[in-house]
Structures are given as structure tokens and as C-alpha cells.
Amino acid sequence: MSEDNTQCHDGGTGPSELEPYLMTVLSKKFEAITRDMTQSLLKSARSNIISVARDFSSAITLYDGRQFMIDEGLPIHLANIHLVPQVTREYFDDVRPGDCFLTNSPYAGNTHHADYTLHSPVFCDGEPLFWTVSRAHQADVGAPVPSTYVADGETVFEEGMHLPSVRIQREYEDREDIVRMCTENIRVGETQWYGDYRAQVASVRRGETEIQNLCEEYGVDVVKTFVEEWLEYGERMMRQEIATLPAETISHTAHHDPIPDAAPEGVPVTVELSILPDEERIVVDLTDNEDTIPAGFNLTEATTVAAVYGGIFNNLDADIPHNxxxxxxxxxxMGDGKVVGRPEYPAGTSLATTNVCDTLFNAVQASFGQLGEPYGMAEGASGMPIVVSNISGVDPRRDEEFVNQVIYYGGGGPAVHGHDGWMMYGIPITGGVIYRDSVEVDEHQYPILVEENELVPDTGGPGKWRGAPGCICRYRPRDTEITVTYFGNATEFPPKGIRGGKAGGKAATKIETADGTVVDTPSINVVEVGPGETVIGRFAGGGGYGDPFERDPERVRSDVEQGYVTVDGADEDYGVVLEETSTGIEIDEDATRERRNEVER
Known part of the structure; x- marks a missing residue:
């Protein structure tokens, strides 16, 4: 970033006011602060969904609400996190040092009601410059069912408490009335929720202290200059990247499965992107989508923009600062009153961060495939199926109530040009950031036993680059009854491949009864599972990229050797004929050549 090519905010060029080395140093120091915030929360949170699965994100915004610096966090959390401080500033004109605000309302810039967003102003030399922000998914928020997701909730009044930016701390002390309101309206509120809340407070306070130390070390004026040049740098990088893209208008429609009583035909999600390289801008039109549905699957403004930004970023240079x-x-x-866009109050948005949002992510990232190679990313596995369900009940070993979300998915990653799908991708809105639960820890903390959790061969979408396979998981309660709440997808519309790639394997949900009978169950359900019964969940595989018959036969052989593809699947899906020899699995090159030549594509 030299003086002769530094671009100003208006698009022109001019000299930088900071030395290049100082730009690098300050950007890394701010990144380090967000990581410190993350570690503060990770090491002190109470619930597994935060302390093990890492369903949270840390960020710093400018005081005026502009996006500034983010840590490694969930795509659904971070691309929109600046919206919450903007709303808080509209509500409060007396923000002071030592304040901390809590927002979980989807109609106040937040994602959905289960993400509690704590944000604290940062004053330096008496001037408010930043907000430190911690957004974390709660294990329970006091909804009518022991879950943070209410699929059949037609309005926000069925989702539990909505806090549209409340001051929860003043002068660094809790406002006891607000805390008491939360603890008494949330299951295990005084233990689990309050522990997670205090961990989030520690996170934003750590960020506040570190930023103040940074301003003291370098001076407020230097920091303020860096802030503006950092945003200009992000704009310049983005302009340059868009300028390299073809000038095209592209579109893609992805599909969510039918939703009982709300969308019996499913939910199609259509995006149209206009890439304008001359203007160095991308315009995304979402107006051609259905009206809100009477269920909790409607997106919020925050989740809509996050999915759009995330799907685009998945196709651009990863080094561009997302500021x-x-x-x-x-x-x-986006339209008002749409299932994708801005909902009209009080439409239910309980699942705004997952199912249909995953579908929008898929539609945006897959649309780039129409530009030709090397662009585009196939569709990934989506939804909150039974392998990532909420479980609740009473643990007879301790006579204690429990409620939490378990994360047992694996695979599901979409293929891209040059790369197979990521095995630990999960779903689009998490983008591989969520960690899988430790089975041993879960079995210790909750009255369950996990009997099986492994990848399933031949479920990754075939392609020149293969989608990641899906997984199967079996778990059951120990000598008690548990409530399992889940909201699956991809049982009817599996993740599609692009540019000739094929779809991934479908998801499925089953229950094995005490007498050994296996029965299909709805993909969206709340079910009581008793002693002797077993939950069986199948997670979808990711879509493939490119013609499967162009996949390197050696890669197919390796897939078979590793258990991702079977010998029959290699033949049928990839036209690769394999044979077992005394030294292992080998390619029959003549038979493979003949097999591939006989198939018209």
C-alpha cells in the first residue's frame, strides 16, 4: 500500500496519511483485539453451544455504526453486525462510558431472537469512537418449546422475549431489573443463561479496554486516521475485484423443502445479480420472491443482507477486508413483507438464520457458476436437521433440567473450481466455523448415548470436483425421555451441483422404536424420544462442480480408498472402473476409457 497508489474514499487516488507499515500494524492489532474478545467468551461461557460449538461472533464497529473489524465468526452473524449499533443510537441519546446494551429483536437490526447481541460503546479521550460487539446464540430464550427455534411461530409473540435494544449495564454494573426479567423468563436462566451473559459482558469489556490501550499507545488522531484509511482500503480492494468480473446479469433459484401448513410446495428463493465492472459495483435483486409465510422461516433484513454478502464473498478474493x-x-x-427481505412486523422470524437463509446463500453463491469456469460454488447442505437438534429434559443422574443444542453434522460442503467440498463445512450460514460437539463431553453432560456418527459414501455430489458427503448420526436417551426439536431441509430438494456437477445425497430423519422398527418422521418436528428409542439422522451431501466424467481417475480411486465413494459409485457416477488387487484398489484404464467414451454427456 504505497503512497502513489493509495485510493481515496471518493474513488480517486492520493497519498496515504499513514506509513504502510503502520497500516499493517494497526490492522493486526485490531484483529488481535477481536480474537481476545473471542477467547474471553469461549473460555468462560456456560452452555455447550457457545463454549464447545462456538456459535458466536466478535466484532468492532465504528460508533456511527459502520462495519469495521471482525474476527473468525459465523457469516450469518458478522456481515450485518453493524446494524444493531445503528438502531441503538436511534433509541438512545445519552450513551455513556460503562454502558452496555442488549438486543435480540429481529426488528431492531438483529438476526433473530435467539442471537443475543451485547454491545458496549468505547470512549477514548472522552469521545465515543467504537462499539465492541458480542453476538452469541443462546441455548434457550424462553420460547413456548424448549428450543430457540419455533417453526410454527407465525408471529414474534410466540418466540419468547424480544429486547429491542435495552441498556443492561450502566457504569459497568448490571441493571438488576433487566437481568431479573431475563433469568425468570428463560429456562435454566439463573445458571446457564446468566453464565453466558456474563461471558459476553467479559468479551465486550475486554475489547473496550484493549481499544483504549491502543488509542493511548498510538494517539486518538492516528487511530481515527487509520480507521478511515482501512475503510478506503476495503473499498479499493472490492472495486478492483469487481472490475475483473465479466459484465453479466445472472440468476439462480434454490429451493427449500415444503413446510407443513405454511409452504406446502416448498420455498423457492430466486436471486438476480447484475455485475457492473465499469461501475465497480454488484446489484442484487431479491424482489422476485414470495410473500412472508405463516411460520418462523421468514428472513430478517439482517439475515437477508448477510446471506447476500456471504454468497458473494465466497466467490471473491478472501483477502478483501469485509468492512x-x-x-x-x-x-x-429487497421487498417488504417477503419471505426473503424485510418482514413486516410481527411476522415470525425464529428460524431467520438457518433454513431459508441457507437457501439464499446457496442461490447467491451458485449463481456465479453462470459466468463459466472458474466461477461459482455449488449448493451446500442446509437446515437444522436432527443431527443438530435441540435436546431438553431432566437428567435423572443429577435431577437437573437441561436444554442445549447438539452439533453432530459432518460433510455437506459444496464443491468449487479446483477443490472438493469441505468435510467440516456444515451449512452455508456457518461456513465451517461451527465446531462439532465432543461426543464424550455431551454424554457426560446430558443423558444421551451417541451410537454412530460417520460419513456416508456416495452422498457427495459427483463432479469434476466432488461435493463433501453427508453423514449419519444415531443417538438415544439414557433411561429417561428427552424432547428433540429439529428443522431439517434437503429431503426433497438436495443441494444442487453447478456447471455439470450433480446434486448431493438427500437428508432423512427416522426413529427406531423399542422393538427395532424404523419409521420415517417429518423433517421438521418436535418429538418425544423415550428409553429404548433411537434417533437416526442423515445429513445431506454437498453439490458437485463440473462434469463428473472429467474427474481425475486417480482422485476417484483415492475417494474409494478413503470410503467417500464406493466401487459401484465410481463406475456409475464417474465412469471409473476399479478392481481390487493384492496390492489394493487399482484403475482399469482400458475399461475406464471405454466406459467414459460410451456415455454421451
Whole structure:
């Protein structure tokens, strides 16, 4: 970043006011602060969904609400996190040092009601410059069912408490009335929720202290200059990247499975992207989508823009800083009262961060495939199936109530040009950031036993680059009854491949009864599972990229050797004929050549 090519905010060029080395140093120091915030929460949170699975994100925004610096966090959390401080500033004109605010309302810039967003102002030399922000998914929020997801919740009044930005701390002390309201309206509120809340407070306070130390070390004026140049740098990088793309208008429609009583035909999600390299801008039109549905699957403004930004970023240079300068080069046109876009109060948005949002992610990232190679990313596994369900009940070993979400998915990653699908991808809205649960820890903390959790061969979408296979998981309660709440997808519309790639394997949900009978169950359900019964969940595989018959036969052989593809699957899906020899699995090159030549594609 030299003086002769530094671009100003208006698109022109001019000299940087900071030395290049100082830009690098300060950017890394701010990144380190967000990582410190993350570690504070990770090491002190109470619930497994935060302390093990890492369903949370840390960020710093500018005081005026512009996106500034983010840590490794969930795509659904971070691309929109600047919206919450903007709303808080509209509500409060007396923000002071020592304040901390809590927002979980989807109608106040938040994602959905289960993500509690704590944000604290950062004052330096008496001037408010930043907000430190911690967003974490709660194990329970006091909804009518022991889950943070209410699939049949037609309105926000069925989702539990909504807090549209409340001051929960003043002068660094809790407001006891607000805390008491939360603890008494949330299951295990005084133990689990309060522990997670205090961990989030520690996170934002750590960030506040470190930023103040940074301002003291370098001076407020230097830090303020860096802030503006960092946003300009993000804008310049984004402009340059868009300028290299073809000038095209592209579209893609992805599909969510039918939703009982709300969307019996399913939910199609259509995006149209206009890439304008001359203007160095991308325009995304989402207006051609259905009206809100009477269920909790409607997106919020925050989750809509996050899915759009995330799907685009999945196709661009990963080194572009995802700050306000970057996202300002993307225009999102959305309708009001739509299942994708801005909902009209009080439409239910309980699952705004997952199912249909995953579908929007898929539609955006897959649409780039129409530009030709090397662009595009296939569709990934989606939804909150029974392998990532909420479980609740009473643990007879301790006579204690429990409620938490378990994360047992694996695979599901979409293929991209040059790379097979990521085995630990999970779903689009998490993008591989969520960690899988430790089976041993879960079995210690909850009255369950996990009997099987492994990848399933021939479920990754075939392609020149293969989608990651899906997984199967079996678990059961120990000598008690548990409530299992889940919201699956991809049982009817599996993740599609692009550019000739094939779809991944479908998801499925079953229950094995005490007498050994295996029965299919709805993919969206709340079910009581008793002693002797077993939950069986199948997670979808990711879509493939490119013609499967162009896949390197050696890669197919390796897939078979590792158990991702069977010998029959190699023949049928890839046209690769294999034979077992005394030294292992080998390619029959003549038979493979003949097999591939006989198939017209």
C-alpha cells in the first residue's frame, strides 16, 4: 500500500496519511483485539453451544455504526453486525462510558431472537469512537418449546422475549431489573443463561479496554486516521475485484423443502445479480420472491443482507477486508413483507438464520457458476436437521433440567473450481466455523448415548470436483425421555451441483422404536424420544462442480480408498472402473476409457 497508489474514499487516488507499515500494524492489532474478545467468551461461557460449538461472533464497529473489524465468526452473524449499533443510537441519546446494551429483536437490526447481541460503546479521550460487539446464540430464550427455534411461530409473540435494544449495564454494573426479567423468563436462566451473559459482558469489556490501550499507545488522531484509511482500503480492494468480473446479469433459484401448513410446495428463493465492472459495483435483486409465510422461516433484513454478502464473498478474493468500504459496493434490492427481505412486523422470524437463509446463500453463491469456469460454488447442505437438534429434559443422574443444542453434522460442503467440498463445512450460514460437539463431553453432560456418527459414501455430489458427503448420526436417551426439536431441509430438494456437477445425497430423519422398527418422521418436528428409542439422522451431501466424467481417475480411486465413494459409485457416477488387487484398489484404464467414451454427456 504505497503512497502513489493509495485510493481515496471518493474513488480517486492520493497519498496515504499513514506509513504502510503502520497500516499493517494497526490492522493486526485490531484483529488481535477481536480474537481476545473471542477467547474471553469461549473460555468462560456456560452452555455447550457457545463454549464447545462456538456459535458466536466478535466484532468492532465504528460508533456511527459502520462495519469495521471482525474476527473468525459465523457469516450469518458478522456481515450485518453493524446494524444493531445503528438502531441503538436511534433509541438512545445519552450513551455513556460503562454502558452496555442488549438486543435480540429481529426488528431492531438483529438476526433473530435467539442471537443475543451485547454491545458496549468505547470512549477514548472522552469521545465515543467504537462499539465492541458480542453476538452469541443462546441455548434457550424462553420460547413456548424448549428450543430457540419455533417453526410454527407465525408471529414474534410466540418466540419468547424480544429486547429491542435495552441498556443492561450502566457504569459497568448490571441493571438488576433487566437481568431479573431475563433469568425468570428463560429456562435454566439463573445458571446457564446468566453464565453466558456474563461471558459476553467479559468479551465486550475486554475489547473496550484493549481499544483504549491502543488509542493511548498510538494517539486518538492516528487511530481515527487509520480507521478511515482501512475503510478506503476495503473499498479499493472490492472495486478492483469487481472490475475483473465479466459484465453479466445472472440468476439462480434454490429451493427449500415444503413446510407443513405454511409452504406446502416448498420455498423457492430466486436471486438476480447484475455485475457492473465499469461501475465497480454488484446489484442484487431479491424482489422476485414470495410473500412472508405463516411460520418462523421468514428472513430478517439482517439475515437477508448477510446471506447476500456471504454468497458473494465466497466467490471473491478472501483477502478483501469485509468492512463498510467493501460492502458499500454491493446494492441489495429487497421487498417488504417477503419471505426473503424485510418482514413486516410481527411476522415470525425464529428460524431467520438457518433454513431459508441457507437457501439464499446457496442461490447467491451458485449463481456465479453462470459466468463459466472458474466461477461459482455449488449448493451446500442446509437446515437444522436432527443431527443438530435441540435436546431438553431432566437428567435423572443429577435431577437437573437441561436444554442445549447438539452439533453432530459432518460433510455437506459444496464443491468449487479446483477443490472438493469441505468435510467440516456444515451449512452455508456457518461456513465451517461451527465446531462439532465432543461426543464424550455431551454424554457426560446430558443423558444421551451417541451410537454412530460417520460419513456416508456416495452422498457427495459427483463432479469434476466432488461435493463433501453427508453423514449419519444415531443417538438415544439414557433411561429417561428427552424432547428433540429439529428443522431439517434437503429431503426433497438436495443441494444442487453447478456447471455439470450433480446434486448431493438427500437428508432423512427416522426413529427406531423399542422393538427395532424404523419409521420415517417429518423433517421438521418436535418429538418425544423415550428409553429404548433411537434417533437416526442423515445429513445431506454437498453439490458437485463440473462434469463428473472429467474427474481425475486417480482422485476417484483415492475417494474409494478413503470410503467417500464406493466401487459401484465410481463406475456409475464417474465412469471409473476399479478392481481390487493384492496390492489394493487399482484403475482399469482400458475399461475406464471405454466406459467414459460410451456415455454421451
Amino acid at each position: 463498510q468500504g467493501c460492502i458499500d459496493r454491493i446494492d441489495v434490492e
